[in-house]
Amino acid sequence: MTAMCGIVGYVGDKSALEVVIEGLRRLEYRGYDSAGVALISSNGGSGTELATERRAGKLANLIGAIEERPLPAATTGMGHTRWATHGAPTDRNAHPHTDCTGRVAVIHNGIIENFAALRAELTAAGHPLSSDTDTEVVAHLLEAAYQDSDGDLAEALRRVCRRLEGAFTLVVVHADAPGVVVGARRNSPLVVGRGIGENFLASDVAAFIAHTRQAIELGQDQVVEIRADQISITNFDGTRAAVNEYHVDWDVSAAEKGGYDYFMLKEIAEQPRAVADTLLGRIGADGRLQLDEMRLSPDELREIDKIIVIACGTSFHAALIAKYAIEHWTRIPCEAELASEFRYRDPVLSRRTLVIVISQSGETMDTLMALRHAREQGSLVLAISNTNGSTIPRESDAVLYTHAGPEVAVASTKAFLTQLVAVYLVALYLGQLRGTNYGDELDDVILQLAAMPEKVEKVLETMEPVRELARSLAGERCVLFLGRHVGYPVALEGALKLKELAYMHAEGFAAGELKHGPIALIEQDLPVVVVVPSRQGRDVLHDKIVSNIQEIRARGAKTIVIAEEGDDAVVPYADMLIRIPPTPTLLQPLVATVPLQVFACELATAKGHEVDQPRNLAKSVTVE
């Protein structure tokens, strides 16, 4: 089976192989444990044939194989990068998969849940299945459906899709249909790129942005047929579908490394811009927030009596911070919950519950399932997402987009900062709307929020000592992270970044919890990063953490302290001090997270790891 993969399809007058490989390169972040291509070419006589190549491992392996054994010239083709779930990442399980005649090829992203029954049926009918994948059944089903549809590949795919359960993006070609590529989607992404004399299919616009910025979002349960000069979209039942075409407002340079060694470095550096872009147009000249784009009426929002913020991974850390901000500024009870846990504990939801789902990709299956559950219970769902037109925002009642631009590195950085901006905006907006007690504070915080891009920039300018420190710690086995209040999710985020990039044991703790157990971990020279809260209005919190630093230092820890400029109370206890600009407490994660990103990235690089594509991970997790 295959879960979250990169898919590219092409028909036009260029070399399909070149277009597809280039597209796959841009999508490699989606999965990178095997790759393959299928081309429809002339067989030298009057007929056409299917040519395929596929290889386990990164795209480079596939390219190497094609160099050794070149494929025929073709202007129709498709390609795939895979992130395996069940079938191991071997050559045999790599896509494309073909039918008995070797004339149909299929690539797939998702999981076909009823594949065991379909496989049994096909085996009984005499189809030899040669891989462990669910995808292969589609190729064999298409073999017969194509005959039954009188050689109409789109109709054949519609017939097959009606029999499939689960989540899938499928793209198919047939040797008897040169100049045609057909795609289908259910619960998994597929976009169409409209060019001139050429058209594209892809999991993500990044794959074809070098060729066209005109895109069409394929709807749920739809099939698209592209030819060089024609795009037709139908529903699975064969009826014509409405077409939602849009212009992509970022260009190819945004999807490239821009001179940095890694996308992650570029994306860390882009954070001031990403934060500014996410604020753009949302703060009025009068200092009031304008979030009408969310499509939730003020009346609906005034009715809310409970908020649950749901997400996974780094986005979940944004959800934890949202809880502090929302409860403080709105006085509405708020919970933060992991998407993968939410649905299974039978949460109490009502029409007056606002569920906020946070997802950079907009495709995370755990989060999507949580949102569907919330909507089934009648709750309002607001999505915070970085991906225009992706499934999560589309299925939500309302959406607030972050404007981080494409995030290619697997580890989330700029998307996280913009998620924080989005949750602050929502919390402050609700606070304004409901006229909570903190009117003056809200006005002030909005002003401070507008100043955050500059502060993030300032932090980035002072990161050299952090990089040096990271390099010096490359030999360590473990690093701990401590924080209080919103510094606690920041500590969790620092630990997550280090785990996923440097493959080191790293834990984040609420500093107050230390004495209840984790303090036993402290030993001589253990590096412990401490996020010190701002003194502004939170003296008690600040003083408590200063005591915590003393406690761990007394037990031999090497203390790495992140504290505001001018905070001298920490100086005697810090083996290494990282300064951040003074910021209101709740906004501090926007500046405190940045050194932790730089730290993890540099430490991982020092250990020789490839930071853009950490092992075992993929950018968009479309399995539960």
Ligand code: F6R
């Ligand atoms: C970690 C990371 C992941 C994602 C998580 C959710 O650096 O990137 O933990 O945050 O998989 O992804 P989205 O936000 O796309 O739902």
